[in-house]
Amino acid sequence: MKNNKINSKLGFATHAIHEAYDNQQGDIRSLNPPIYMTSTFAFNSVEQGAAMFEGEEPGFVYGRVGNPTLDILEKRLAKLEGAEAGLAFASGMGAITSICWTFLQAGDELLCDITLYGCTFAYFTHGLAKFGVKITAIDMTNADNIAAAISDKTKIIYLETPANPNMRLCDIEAISQIAHQADNAANGEIKVVVDNTYCTPYIQRPVELGADIALHSATKYLGGHGDIIAGMAVGSSDDMLRVRAEGLKDMTGAVLSPMDAMLMMRGIKTLEIRMERHCQNAMKVATFLENHPAVEQVMYPGLPSFNQYDLAKKQMSLFGGMIAFEVKGGIEAGRIMMNALNLVTRAVSLGDAETLIEHPASMTHATYTPEERAAHGISEGLVRMSVGLETVEDIIADIAQALDEIV
Numbered sequence: 458m459k460n461n462k463i464n465s466k467l468g469f470a471t472h473a474i475h476e477a478y479d480n481q482q483g484d485i486r487s488l489n490p491p492i493y494m495t496s497t498f499a500f501n502s503v504e505q506g507a508a509m510f511e512g513e514e515p516g517f518v519y520g521r522v523g524n525p526t527l528d529i530l531e532k533r534l535a536k537l538e539g540a541e542a543g544l545a546f547a548s549g550m551g552a553i554t555s556i557c558w559t560f561l562q563a564g565d566e567l568l569c570d571i572t573l574y575g576c577t578f579a580y581f582t583h584g585l586a587k588f589g590v591k592i593t594a595i596d597m598t599n600a601d602n603i604a605a606a607i608s609d610k611t612k613i614i615y616l617e618t619p620a621n622p623n624m625r626l627c628d629i630e631a632i633s634q635i636a637h638q639a640d641n642a643a644n645g646e647i648k649v650v651v652d653n654t655y656c657t658p659y660i661q662r663p664v665e666l667g668a669d670i671a672l673h674s675a676t677k678y679l680g681g682h683g684d685i686i687a688g689m690a691v692g693s694s695d696d697m698l699r700v701r702a703e704g705l706k707d708m709t710g711a712v713l714s715p716m717d718a719m720l721m722m723r724g725i726k727t728l729e730i731r732m733e734r735h736c737q738n739a740m741k742v743a744t745f746l747e748n749h750p751a752v753e754q755v756m757y758p759g760l761p762s763f764n765q766y767d768l769a770k771k772q773m774s775l776f777g778g779m780i781a782f783e784v785k786g787g788i789e790a791g792r793i794m795m796n797a798l799n800l801v802t803r804a805v806s807l808g809d810a811e812t813l814i815e816h817p818a819s820m821t822h823a824t825y826t827p828e829e830r831a832a833h834g835i836s837e838g839l840v841r842m843s844v845g846l847e848t849v850e851d852i853i854a855d856i857a858q859a860l861d862e863i864v
């Protein structure tokens with residue numbers, strides 16, 4: 458099943474390669490857009506500069522607020538996500554913090570799912586909470602829990618689906634409906650913010666499903682080659698303008714460099730074919746793991762045994778490149794298996810051409826205490842794998858020989 462049906466007569470890959478830049482225009486006709494390596498932009502007159510600062514005249518003013526290379530990238534990703542506008546950041550955490558600082562103030566409440574990437578969890582519970590924002594974590598795999606939890610202080614509903622690291626899914630459409638029904642009450646507007654890092658718009662488009670903002674650690678699949686740290690967000694033009702003018706400009710300053718914008722655009726050109734192969738390879742690896750006697754449990758949304766398989770089929774067009782699993786013998790056996798791998802690389806991060814494996818409890822989710830991990834559904838023995846683009850038989854052969862160490 459190919460997810461190339463964006464709201465256009467052209468396909469997903471065509472937009473990923475051409476959106477917002479016409480290489481036939483002008484005298485130079487460079488195939489790729491130029492990288493505007495500039496920190497600032499000249500004004501024709503003091504009056505023009507003042508008008509631009511007031512937002513009365515369009516144009517670029519200063520690199521922390523906008524840059525023509527980033528502008529192409531932002532428009533391109535917005536198109537792919539089915540959103541009005543996009544915004545680029547220096548990292549995924551830069552996107553998350555810029556969005557939250559924009560829409561929250563002391564006394565507000567952020568409702569989040571119980572399972573989140575470790576630094577997102579740390580930012581919410583140790584960062585935002587320090588500034589008087591109430592953080593309430595609930596199990597969003599059951600959308601009904603959200604209606605019960607929304608209060609007149611709720612301003613953001615935040616979730617990852619699939620969640621890092623244990624692959625739990627949340628129903629974006631159902632949650633967005635519940636949130637926006639509550640919009641009319643005393644609390645004003647609730648922003649539903651979905652971290653779409655694991656899927657990319659090729660697989661899942663949260664804004665089309667009713668969410669207000671989709672964001673990415675673009676360090677992962679969007680960049681796709683493990684050579685940049687970057688973040689992206691998409692949403693309505695009004696919301697993206699606010700995040701640009703408040704969270705990004707005045708609070709985090711987490712702007713993407715033009716060079717990295719170019720590298721991300723290079724990655725996005727091949728997003729469709731890379732995601733197709735990531736998903737194919739992951740399905741084969743997940744099936745292999747599920748049938749292996751040393752493996753206790755495999756969490757992969759594409760397996761019929763996955764406990765939210767129906768929801769996966771409803772909101773994802775493919776099942777992604779991420780797998781979580783547990784081996785028999787728990788954390789110690791998991792360590793032996795991971796240390797025996799030769800081709801599969803022990804590293805955090807995900808979405809690269811290389812297959813990467815890591816141990817969430819001691820790495821990406823070490824920001825949770827052991828008690829918090831237990832309460833938030835992150836088991837100590839869980840192993841996380843980002844299935845890469847190598848020849849799948851070679852990936853499976855390496856995992857097989859490593860599993861032999863523990864049977």
Ligand code: 4LM
Binds near residue numbers: 687
């Ligand atoms: C990792 N993840 O899991 P930057 N959202 C999600 C993520 O997985 C991450 C971020 C945001 C990992 C990094 C070490 C779902 C990061 C944060 O790293 O700031 O681009 O994104 O291995």
